Amino acid sequence: MQNPAKRALVLAVIGLLVIAGVFGLRQAGLLRSAQERANEEFALSDMAHHEGDPESAIRHMQNAVRLDPHFVEAREGLAALYDQHRGMDAAVAEYERAIREDPQNEARYCYRIAQIYFLYRQWEPALQWARRAYALQPGDHHVQRIIGFCLERQGKWQEAEQHWSSLLEKNADDPNIRRGLERVRRHLNNTKQHSGKGG
Numbered sequence: 001m002q003n004p005a006k007r008a009l010v011l012a013v014i015g016l017l018v019i020a021g022v023f024g025l026r027q028a029g030l031l032r033s034a035q036e037r038a039n040e041e042f043a044l045s046d047m048a049h050h051e052g053d054p055e056s057a058i059r060h061m062q063n064a065v066r067l068d069p070h071f072v073e074a075r076e077g078l079a080a081l082y083d084q085h086r087g088m089d090a091a092v093a094e095y096e097r098a099i100r101e102d103p104q105n106e107a108r109y110c111y112r113i114a115q116i117y118f119l120y121r122q123w124e125p126a127l128q129w130a131r132r133a134y135a136l137q138p139g140d141h142h143v144q145r146i147i148g149f150c151l152e153r154q155g156k157w158q159e160a161e162q163h164w165s166s167l168l169e170k171n172a173d174d175p176n177i178r179r180g181l182e183r184v185r186r187h188l189n190n191t192k193q194h195s196g197k198g199g
Contacts, residue, residue: 038068045077054085069101076112088120107136111143118146123153141171148180157191160184 032040045060058081064074075098083091095109095116102109110133117126127150133143144167151160164181171177 034067035071038064038071038074041067042071042074042077045081049081054081057081058085070104072102072105072108075102075105075109079112079116083116088116091116107133107140107143110136111140111146114143114146114150118150121153123150126150127154141174145176145180148184152180152184152187157184157188161188 041060041064045057045064048054048056048060058078061074061078061081064071065078068074075094079091079094079098082094092113095113098109099106110129114126114129114133117123117129127147130143130146130150133140134147137143144163148160148163148167151157151163161181161184164177164184167177168174168181
């Protein structure tokens with residue numbers, strides 16, 4: 001009789017000690033979730049960036065991504081830091097890594113790569129990445145526009161006209177698409193007029 005009662009008491013005490021220990025560790029911050037720690041690293045990165053310490057900012061953002069590979073804002077923050085302090089190639093490489101490690105957000109990362117190339121006036125890679133994003137998420141109007149702009153920048157006027165026209169059929173009330181189409185048609189008309197005068 002004594003033995004089972006003693007055993008039950010010992011088990012109860014051990015249970016209470018384990019619960020108290022877990023609670024204590026959690027209060028001390030040692031049992032925080034990976035997401036909580038990633039959020040903290042993100043905040044530390046932001047603070048370091050504002051204090052003018054890019055290497056610390058990069059290190060903290062890398063930690064945030066490592067702790068939570070699906071933390072899209074951390075991925076984008078890390079790529080932006082790379083772009084600013086290590087160059088375009090490092091930023092693109094980070095997004096390519098993000099595509100491998102977080103494929104559910106591939107369309108968003110493809111669009112971000114397209115944006116980087118677009119800002120560096122590298123129209124063809126920008127176009128290719130935008131098209132990849134568009135194939136994954138055809139309704140994204142940001143992606144649709146960047147494709148149109150890339151076609152224009154490369155002088156692919158006929159293709160640009162087709163692109164803006166097809167978008168306008170689906171989005172008749174969008175003034176930006178209408179402007180894009182008008183701009184391309186103006187260019188095509190001017191080109192026809194100049195070639196007609198020379199003939």
